[in-house]
Amino acid sequence: MTLEVTPDSPVWSLPWIITFGPLDDEQWEPVVCGPYERPHALALAEEIVADQELMAVVEPVLPYVSVAEIQAEIESARAADEELDTDLESDLAEEDGYEADEPEIAEHDDRMPSAPSGPPTPDEIRAGFIRIAQRLARQDDV
Numbered sequence: 682m683t684l685e686v687t688p689d690s691p692v693w694s695l696p697w698i699i700t701f702g703p704l705d706d707e708q709w710e711p712v713v714c715g716p717y718e719r720p721h722a723l724a725l726a727e728e729i730v731a732d733q734e735l736m737a738v739v740e741p742v743l744p745y746v747s748v749a750e751i752q753a754e755i756e757s758a759r760a761a762d763e764e765l766d767t768d769l770e771s772d773l774a775e776e777d778g779y780e781a782d783e784p785e786i787a788e789h790d791d792r793m794p795s796a797p798s799g800p801p802t803p804d805e806i807r808a809g810f811i812r813i814a815q816r817l818a819r820q821d822d823v
Contacts, residue, residue, distance in 0.1 A: 682739070696718070696742045696816075696817070697715060697716060697718065697721075699713070700737070701735050702735065703736070716813050725801065728799060
């Protein structure tokens, strides 16, 4: 799963992480990897879950630099969750049954360097680390 992002969103340039976890009733701590550029994160996640019973969540790392920014994002997430719960309850009241839609997974990012077929090489990932660090160091990009 990954966050759907509009083509003009500044989120494209953020670093992305991958959280791998159990898909079934297995009990183990999720593994969080990154940061990566989005195409690299998607390619790595796809490669790893392709032949294993794992779940991978690919999401951006939000580089907030103040407590107020973090608290605002937490409140925003809570409000969105409450709104989703309310919408879901309304939908369930109108229908006899409920089947969740599969989340849409973006294949690639046209604005960033495209991911190679298969996982990126260690050198490609290291080059991505450098680009991420440079973007994070510039305030105007974040």
